[in-house]
Amino acid sequence: MAAGLLELGQVFAVLAIAGAAALRIGLSVIPLYVVSGMLAGPFVAGRFGVPYVSNGELLTVLAEVGIVLLLFFLGLEFSLDRLLAARSRITRAGVIDAAINLPLGIAIGLALGWSVVEALLLGGIVYISSSAIITKTLIDLGWIANDEADPILGTLVFEDLLIAVYLAVVTSLVLGGADAGVSGLGRSLAIAFGFLGALLLAVQYGTEFFSRVLDVSDTESFVLRILGVVVPIAGVALALGVSEAVAAFFVGMGFSTSGHRERIERQLTPVRDVFAAVFFFWIGVGTDPRLLPGIALPLAAAVLLTTPAKLLSGYLGGRVYDLSEHRSFRVGLGLVPRGEFSLVIAALAAGGSTTVMRETIPALAVGYVLVMSVVGTLLMQRADRVEGLLDRVRSDTGAST
Amino acid sequence: MTVYESDLPGVGKKHEIDLPDGSQLVVVTHNEGRREVFLRADPDSDSEKLFELPDRLARQVGTILEGAYFQPVKSQDIETLLGGDTLLEWVDVGEDSPIAGQTLGESDLRAETGASVVAVERGTDVIPSPGAETTIRAGDRLVVVGTRENCEDFQSRVDGT
Numbered sequence: 001m002a003a004g005l006l007e008l009g010q011v012f013a014v015l016a017i018a019g020a021a022a023l024r025i026g027l028s029v030i031p032l033y034v035v036s037g038m039l040a041g042p043f044v045a046g047r048f049g050v051p052y053v054s055n056g057e058l059l060t061v062l063a064e065v066g067i068v069l070l071l072f073f074l075g076l077e078f079s080l081d082r083l084l085a086a087r088s089r090i091t092r093a094g095v096i097d098a099a100i101n102l103p104l105g106i107a108i109g110l111a112l113g114w115s116v117v118e119a120l121l122l123g124g125i126v127y128i129s130s131s132a133i134i135t136k137t138l139i140d141l142g143w144i145a146n147d148e149a150d151p152i153l154g155t156l157v158f159e160d161l162l163i164a165v166y167l168a169v170v171t172s173l174v175l176g177g178a179d180a181g182v183s184g185l186g187r188s189l190a191i192a193f194g195f196l197g198a199l200l201l202a203v204q205y206g207t208e209f210f211s212r213v214l215d216v217s218d219t220e221s222f223v224l225r226i227l228g229v230v231v232p233i234a235g236v237a238l239a240l241g242v243s244e245a246v247a248a249f250f251v252g253m254g255f256s257t258s259g260h261r262e263r264i265e266r267q268l269t270p271v272r273d274v275f276a277a278v279f280f281f282w283i284g285v286g287t288d289p290r291l292l293p294g295i296a297l298p299l300a301a302a303v304l305l306t307t308p309a310k311l312l313s314g315y316l317g318g319r320v321y322d323l324s325e326h327r328s329f330r331v332g333l334g335l336v337p338r339g340e341f342s343l344v345i346a347a348l349a350a351g352g353s354t355t356v357m358r359e360t361i362p363a364l365a366v367g368y369v370l371v372m373s374v375v376g377t378l379l380m381q382r383a384d385r386v387e388g389l390l391d392r393v394r395s396d397t398g399a400s401t
Numbered sequence: 402m403t404v405y406e407s408d409l410p411g412v413g414k415k416h417e418i419d420l421p422d423g424s425q426l427v428v429v430t431h432n433e434g435r436r437e438v439f440l441r442a443d444p445d446s447d448s449e450k451l452f453e454l455p456d457r458l459a460r461q462v463g464t465i466l467e468g469a470y471f472q473p474v475k476s477q478d479i480e481t482l483l484g485g486d487t488l489l490e491w492v493d494v495g496e497d498s499p500i501a502g503q504t505l506g507e508s509d510l511r512a513e514t515g516a517s518v519v520a521v522e523r524g525t526d527v528i529p530s531p532g533a534e535t536t537i538r539a540g541d542r543l544v545v546v547g548t549r550e551n552c553e554d555f556q557s558r559v560d561g562t
Binding site: 032077078131138139142144145146149150153154156157262265266269324 | 432439445
């Protein structure tokens, strides 16, 4: 009892320090939470004989709640009407984004000699931009009031929808496919889509139920009722071998039509942020820094190939929105940071059966998110200088030809 | 004046207002209530942040801008545009008003002017949705809804001019 409480206390104290450091240096909290987890975990603190946080059940469950709440909010924000209203542009920009970045990641995985499923996991990790980091940076830099905010946020919405489908499929492939053969895979896919289909029907026709559940003025009851619906459903999903994240996403969609969306956002955001912080910490705790040198080469390849690819797809997405070259370029810069969802995919991969899934992909994803979250944020903060540099390069080459 | 409204998924809403000099005012309303106000000198330039207000303060400042506290153009009236040409207006009943002492039914104001009384402010009391039997007294303040023309007719009937 005492040991568990002490350990949890250590988690929150370390996270608080990491958050303060992020605030001080003006970077996103996500990489710092991950690094702090790594430092406080068994592989660093444990090796030096100081009290460390072990990768136990307690932390795993709390981190799991973090994943569930992250995806729940995604569903909450995701309104079908909103997507339909701007569908042609969002779809075009989103398809360009997916068509460039997802296959690139898969190709890198295949080039590394990985299996198709492993390569598909890498595809997802390099494809999905970080809504959390990007939205925060857009607000910090004031870009939120500029025209580039529309294609950036629109593309993020499209990515979020695609990632829900992606997670549903990949979870079945990772958890059900490897040892059970084709029939086992078919069965796990059938269970997944059966469960999610039922959930989707409940969401579609359950608006009244969701409104009634939330019809309470007391804040405490309100928060508890939401957690009392979303966490058990996610738990059932996981027990069936279905993605708990996608189940949470659907429940979020159900609550978004209840008419309580804004209140949920106001009152549950702090709850989500606390558990999400634990999730990032947990990712760090499970990462052995000694694995990082081993993945240096694929990491460098992934960073060097996927950064320009995201710049290009973002630029083209900006052009779809009829933005000027200058603003379209910013859309590209604005989509570079990767974060929470790449780590969700990595956590999923860690449950797989091959060494690549259990060790290489999580370590690679952590390294990749650390680099891309920092590089992406810096690129956005120094956008003017980056553009100036690009203009000089272009006029130089223009003059020489 | 054109106001463009757009959604900012995960953030809130954005309103862009064209100003007479060709610049644009951009108001970002965050889901948690905070308002950020930006100015964009022309459509191509970056938005420059002017200021930021928490929810409560933003509402108060909005009320001042709306003229509910002080109306420089027509200092006698307080009016609020409900949309289209419909106004919500406050009309004071003077000592020598011809309708003072009459009930709403007797005064027949709605039939004559087209504007209807939705509430009567009497000192610190408010009578919501007054009926035809409600008597109007000198010193009352009537809350009236109607088109601008209706409200002007109403005002002159109450003033007896």
